[in-house]
Amino acid sequence: MTLSGSVIDGQPPNQTTPTGPVPGPRRGRRRKWTLDRISFFIVFLGLPLALFLIFVINPFIQAGYYSLTNWSGFSPEQEFVGLQNFIDLAQDPRFTNAVGNSVVLGLVVPFVTLTIALIFAILITIGGAGRGQIRGVKGAGFYRVVSLFPYVIPGIAIGLIWRLILDPSSGLVNGVLTGLGLDQFESFAWLGNVTTAMPASIFVIVWGFVGFYMLLFIAAIKGIPAEIYEAARLDGAGRARMSWSITLPLIRDNVQTAYIYIGIMALDAYVYMQALNPQGGPDSSTLVMSQQLFRTAFAESKFGYASAMGVVIALVTLVFAALVFTVNRLAGGKDEGGAS
Amino acid sequence: MATVTYDHASRIYPGTERPAVDALNLEVEDGEFLVLVGPSGCGKSTSLRMLAGLEDVNSGRILIGDRDVTDVQPKDRDIAMVFQNYALYPHMSVADNMGFALKIAGKPKAEIRQRVEEAAKILDLSEYLDRKPKALSGGQRQRVAMGRAIVRQPQVFLMDEPLSNLDAKLRVQTRTQIASLQRRLGVTTVYVTHDQTEALTMGDRICVLKDGVLQQVGTPRDMYDTPQNVFVAGFIGSPAMNLGSFKVADGKANLGGAHIPLTRTTLDAITDEDKGEITLGFRPEATHLVSEGTEASFGIRVNLVEELGSDAFVYGEMLDKEASEHISSGAGDAQVIVRVEPRNPPMKGDTVYIQIEDGQKHLFSSATGQRLPE
Numbered sequence: 001m002t003l004s005g006s007v008i009d010g011q012p013p014n015q016t017t018p019t020g021p022v023p024g025p026r027r028g029r030r031r032k033w034t035l036d037r038i039s040f041f042i043v044f045l046g047l048p049l050a051l052f053l054i055f056v057i058n059p060f061i062q063a064g065y066y067s068l069t070n071w072s073g074f075s076p077e078q079e080f081v082g083l084q085n086f087i088d089l090a091q092d093p094r095f096t097n098a099v100g101n102s103v104v105l106g107l108v109v110p111f112v113t114l115t116i117a118l119i120f121a122i123l124i125t126i127g128g129a130g131r132g133q134i135r136g137v138k139g140a141g142f143y144r145v146v147s148l149f150p151y152v153i154p155g156i157a158i159g160l161i162w163r164l165i166l167d168p169s170s171g172l173v174n175g176v177l178t179g180l181g182l183d184q185f186e187s188f189a190w191l192g193n194v195t196t197a198m199p200a201s202i203f204v205i206v207w208g209f210v211g212f213y214m215l216l217f218i219a220a221i222k223g224i225p226a227e228i229y230e231a232a233r234l235d236g237a238g239r240a241r242m243s244w245s246i247t248l249p250l251i252r253d254n255v256q257t258a259y260i261y262i263g264i265m266a267l268d269a270y271v272y273m274q275a276l277n278p279q280g281g282p283d284s285s286t287l288v289m290s291q292q293l294f295r296t297a298f299a300e301s302k303f304g305y306a307s308a309m310g311v312v313i314a315l316v317t318l319v320f321a322a323l324v325f326t327v328n329r330l331a332g333g334k335d336e337g338g339a340s
Numbered sequence: 341m342a343t344v345t346y347d348h349a350s351r352i353y354p355g356t357e358r359p360a361v362d363a364l365n366l367e368v369e370d371g372e373f374l375v376l377v378g379p380s381g382c383g384k385s386t387s388l389r390m391l392a393g394l395e396d397v398n399s400g401r402i403l404i405g406d407r408d409v410t411d412v413q414p415k416d417r418d419i420a421m422v423f424q425n426y427a428l429y430p431h432m433s434v435a436d437n438m439g440f441a442l443k444i445a446g447k448p449k450a451e452i453r454q455r456v457e458e459a460a461k462i463l464d465l466s467e468y469l470d471r472k473p474k475a476l477s478g479g480q481r482q483r484v485a486m487g488r489a490i491v492r493q494p495q496v497f498l499m500d501e502p503l504s505n506l507d508a509k510l511r512v513q514t515r516t517q518i519a520s521l522q523r524r525l526g527v528t529t530v531y532v533t534h535d536q537t538e539a540l541t542m543g544d545r546i547c548v549l550k551d552g553v554l555q556q557v558g559t560p561r562d563m564y565d566t567p568q569n570v571f572v573a574g575f576i577g578s579p580a581m582n583l584g585s586f587k588v589a590d591g592k593a594n595l596g597g598a599h600i601p602l603t604r605t606t607l608d609a610i611t612d613e614d615k616g617e618i619t620l621g622f623r624p625e626a627t628h629l630v631s632e633g634t635e636a637s638f639g640i641r642v643n644l645v646e647e648l649g650s651d652a653f654v655y656g657e658m659l660d661k662e663a664s665e666h667i668s669s670g671a672g673d674a675q676v677i678v679r680v681e682p683r684n685p686p687m688k689g690d691t692v693y694i695q696i697e698d699g700q701k702h703l704f705s706s707a708t709g710q711r712l713p714e
Contacts, residue, residue, distance in 0.1 A: 027459070231428075234419065234441075
């Protein structure tokens, strides 16, 4: 304690300062505990901290504890079973299948959504004519508004709408396809087929989110001074080169944030998957972790076991976020700050 | 190396009636340093951006050399531009910033390296090549922006107020550096500034614009000695020229106690539309103090004396209150500025009598603002 104290004072121990008047010790400036100060701390530090501890941290710890029990959820008695729930989980084919499906979502949805969003954002902001002022394609404002529409619709509604659109016999998709003469799609079950159920679900989620992330990227790109694009243009950069060498590096922080955000959403994806295929799809091919957790807890009354699933979901999410940070860092993101 | 030609080039921004640049006709010689100057909103930057291809040309043509580039993409015009805020790529090192154009052009790495190092040497940037722009000072960033242009070895340099983000001292230094660098490289340069001192010191020729209309093109000496209209007269020179509207009578220009003789040629050039008035201008430095009663002299009451060491400037108003309403200068309406001997300046409140030096008055039609012959 004494050592760290002297470091805080800014002087190495055992050394006298030769120059300048020595001010009184810093510690003397510590202010008194007045009522004003105490109430300030209570309101702005104590209260939020208490709420955070009670409603965020406490449930985490509780869930962590329940995951070590065989609690059924509706009875007071519970038994401590150690890591048995986790051992069972590892051998539970339904859950490992769900983890696999969630991981597929977590890998595919962010990549596809953000790639499409980025392409659209670039087209709308700087994709216009190569001569004259930097501008987007014609009618950019219109596309920008229209593409946000899906995001305004609640997730559950999106799921239900697309379930109807993809309906084998009365759905819009098959209606259009058969109308075009593709008769093999008559009563084709998009969501009832092991090969198409997952891709169709991914499509729906991507459809719902592209607009929002596009808007996010548009804002980021607009934050880049137009002169930088003009300079790049004079340096001979075409649209593709400009996107890759200028736009992407300059908005990489936004892309990283968006990646983590949508990744967490995709690892959950409960609303969409439940609305599209409440039973987990053909052969459980669209069953995701959160669905399985819900079923285990509330249909099978195994709260302890479900809590263990929750812990696994949290771990998977953390690993995902760490992965995104690492990739961004390895790709040169750390250099962004520049030297010194 | 190439010439640059504006041929009736106009730019009308969407949603506006008045052209930002109105039928600009301008020829820049091969290797020349041409400065576009004018007050803000006069269309000088727009003219430059039209040449760069960053602004559409609504009518007319722009040529670089013999090539019509009006519809050519900016990247194919073989020009390099220095922006006011430098527009360096923040995520690239200085070397990458300077070599970006060459990299896109597919030049071999060794050649890029060599050309970047050469330019860095010229600009004294060699030790900063691995730094990011963020870690450079304003002056260094400005030099990187210059370096990025030099490395390209373009036909034309375009510079859009490249010094306006520097502090006053550095600006004066960099001013001479850019001018001498341009002379050394011999690359045709179009330079935009709002600062007439910069224009006078740097340009081979100066082009003054106002409201998108070309006012006058000429050497700094021309602009100073024979401004073609009232606007150029008031814009070029520091402190600005004193301009007054004088009544013409008895072959003289009269205002208050001032009676300044005019030549026959001038009197003949005055038309009915001038309504018997003439705009007469004289520079603060083109006067000398005389004793009361000297011919063609007039009195000024001293309001303020500004001493600069090498010079002293007297700010004052004409003795006749009514007459002083009709004269203006860089210091505002009803003010006259006169340079006096700094060793022995008049005091505030004094009355001094001044005479315009021979051949140093500038006469303009009060109706059209155009210069009248003398």
